[in-house]
Amino acid sequence: MSCPFLCEGRARYCNAAPVRKLILDGPGATAGGRCTSPAYRECALVADRAEMGGQCPHLEQIHVQYCGASPVARLVPFSESALSRCAGAGYRFCETYLALARPHKSADPPPDVLFAPNHLWLAVSEEGLCHVGVDGFLAEVAHSVDGVTFVTGGGTRRPTVALTVNGVEWPMTFPNPMMIQSVNTHLQTHPGRIAEDPYGAGWLFEGWEIPGRTRAGLMDGPRVAAWMAAERQRLSSFVHEAGQVFGDGGEAAPGVARLLPRASVVTLFQQFFGRTAWTAEE
Numbered sequence: 651m652s653c654p655f656l657c658e659g660r661a662r663y664c665n666a667a668p669v670r671k672l673i674l675d676g677p678g679a680t681a682g683g684r685c686t687s688p689a690y691r692e693c694a695l696v697a698d699r700a701e702m703g704g705q706c707p708h709l710e711q712i713h714v715q716y717c718g719a720s721p722v723a724r725l726v727p728f729s730e731s732a733l734s735r736c737a738g739a740g741y742r743f744c745e746t747y748l749a750l751a752r753p754h755k756s757a758d759p760p761p762d763v764l765f766a767p768n769h770l771w772l773a774v775s776e777e778g779l780c781h782v783g784v785d786g787f788l789a790e791v792a793h794s795v796d797g798v799t800f801v802t803g804g805g806t807r808r809p810t811v812a813l814t815v816n817g818v819e820w821p822m823t824f825p826n827p828m829m830i831q832s833v834n835t836h837l838q839t840h841p842g843r844i845a846e847d848p849y850g851a852g853w854l855f856e857g858w859e860i861p862g863r864t865r866a867g868l869m870d871g872p873r874v875a876a877w878m879a880a881e882r883q884r885l886s887s888f889v890h891e892a893g894q895v896f897g898d899g900g901e902a903a904p905g906v907a908r909l910l911p912r913a914s915v916v917t918l919f920q921q922f923f924g925r926t927a928w929t930a931e932e
Contacts, residue, residue, distance in 0.1 A: 653744065658715050666695040666708040674716070685709045740779050740856065745836070748850045759786060759849050764868035765877070768923050770824050771849070772868060774859050780828050782809050782855040787881060788923060789845040789852075792816075793905025798841045800833045800854075809855040813844065816908045818915045823925055826866050829858040881922070888918065 661672040664685065684690050690706035716724060742748075742760075759765075764772045769788040773781045797814035801821070809824040834853050837843060844852040859865070869877055882901060889902040892914045907915055 655717055660711055661714045662711045664708050665710045743853050745851055764870050765874055766825050778859040780857050780859050781853045782824050783853040784848050786848055789848040790904050792845050792907050795841045795844040798837045804830050811854050816915050820919045826864050828864045831857040
């Protein structure tokens with residue numbers, strides 16, 4: 651499935667120029683200028699000024715794709731379109747798409763998301779593209795993330811990140827390996843997006859699934875609802891023991907990690923979001 655804002659068209663460029671600059675053809679596009687008229691002979695890039703024809707022989711046209719929602723169209727040749735997230739399920743995590751198609755952020759997870767016991771989630775597309783992030787429970791507990799450090803970059807590894815919450819560093823590792831392709835570098839300047847939009851713009855890692863390994867042992871379906879309810883009850887008990895104020899209904903107030911003293915924040919992380927016991931090799 652491709653992005654609904656993905657558009658197709660024709661573009662032209664000069665194959666004699668040192669830098670290939672694509673110019674979109676079609677309604678609203680600028681005319682071909684001297685390249686499409688006999689005036690092309692005046693161009694310094696034309697070697698044979700006596701060349702016959704109505705347009706420049708160096709003028710090429712190709713099929714391109716571009717984002718119809720972006721104010722500046724970045725033209726991608728069809729030969730390179732497979733490298734673009736717009737042509738696959740990765741568009742779901744594009745900031746332009748999220749801003750237009752889902753203007754109101756939601757803490758509710760998409761139906762196809764899998765969960766790890768330490769509150770990291772995994773989304774896998776039909777073609778095997780993976781995204782990893784923190785879940786809505788952690789986002790609610792933290793309320794705001796002050797900083798993020800990506801411990802793992804590219805390669806086949808377990809994605810590991812360190813979040814800073816209320817002055818305490820929370821190192822978190824996804825339990826299964828994946829072929830990490832990129833990290834969400836926007837979060838290094840805007841870490842607040844992690845808690846503001848955990849299932850969208852707050853994603854952490856992007857990569858490819860390792861069949862039989864990346865999804866191993868993760869939770870989905872009805873099991874997630876029961877687990878999340880138990881986690882909320884466990885959090886309420888933890889906060890009660892720490893002597894903090896509850897929200898409505900006796901549940902821990904949102905942003906409780908910012909209300910607790912430092913020692914309790916450390917314990918909170920260790921009990922809910924710290925490393926789980928991995929069953930596979932390190």
